[in-house]
Amino acid sequence: MARKTPEVNSGSTADIAFLLLIFFLLTSTMDVDTGIARKLPPMPEKEKQETKIDIKERNVCIVLINSQDRILFRNKPIAVGDLRESAKEFIMNENNDENLPEKEAIYVKELNKTIMVSKGVISLQNDRGTSYGMYISVQNELVAAYNEIRDAAAMQYYGIRKFDDLTEYQQEAIKTIYPQRISEAEPKNIGGN
Numbered sequence: 001m002a003r004k005t006p007e008v009n010s011g012s013t014a015d016i017a018f019l020l021l022i023f024f025l026l027t028s029t030m031d032v033d034t035g036i037a038r039k040l041p042p043m044p045e046k047e048k049q050e051t052k053i054d055i056k057e058r059n060v061c062i063v064l065i066n067s068q069d070r071i072l073f074r075n076k077p078i079a080v081g082d083l084r085e086s087a088k089e090f091i092m093n094e095n096n097d098e099n100l101p102e103k104e105a106i107y108v109k110e111l112n113k114t115i116m117v118s119k120g121v122i123s124l125q126n127d128r129g130t131s132y133g134m135y136i137s138v139q140n141e142l143v144a145a146y147n148e149i150r151d152a153a154a155m156q157y158y159g160i161r162k163f164d165d166l167t168e169y170q171q172e173a174i175k176t177i178y179p180q181r182i183s184e185a186e187p188k189n190i191g192g193n
Helices: 013-027 078-093 132-158 168-177
Strands: 060-064 071-073 077-078 103-108 113-118 119-124 183-184
Touching: 013 078, 013 168, 060 078, 060 132, 071 078, 078 119, 078 132, 103 132, 103 168, 132 168, 132 183
Parallel strands: 060 119, 119 183
Antiparallel strands: 060 071, 071 077, 103 113
16 A cells, blocks of 8 residues: 655645735844925914015025036036035125125023024025926035034034034034025926926
8 A cells, every 4th residue: 555645735835925024024124215494483363464574685695507407606607616615605604795695693591601603594495397307416515514513513622523523412502503594496397388
């Protein structure tokens, strides 16, 4: 009499596969794109009327990107590689140049002293035909300018090389001295396309 080979019970295979699937779903991580960090202004109240804020022209630095990805910085053509240094010069206005932003005295409670702070705002405007890559490159250069300025201020006021290494309390002081003021206008259809 021939011996039968025993069958493998496969009834629980589906259950095991399902449990493994749940295990891997719960223990794996998903990369989430964070995007560009921007603080949006609060929603205006319906009862409030629009108030026009008078900002002096010297306090606004307009950065334009046209549909051919060319950049104008304060109405002068500029390369992406030169944008960071030009933005830093505008933001800091170390020589108190009358063509650059004016400064106002602000008391910084974290440092317990009054410091002259720039009123400068960088206004980024782009054409609808601007490439996404150029838009992000310009954004990166402007944010990098603020980061470098804040790193230098961290060294100046606290003797610490990086802004990110400061305590939250110390970071607030540096943010008071150098607030990140980047305004973005709605894209326009200037250059066609």
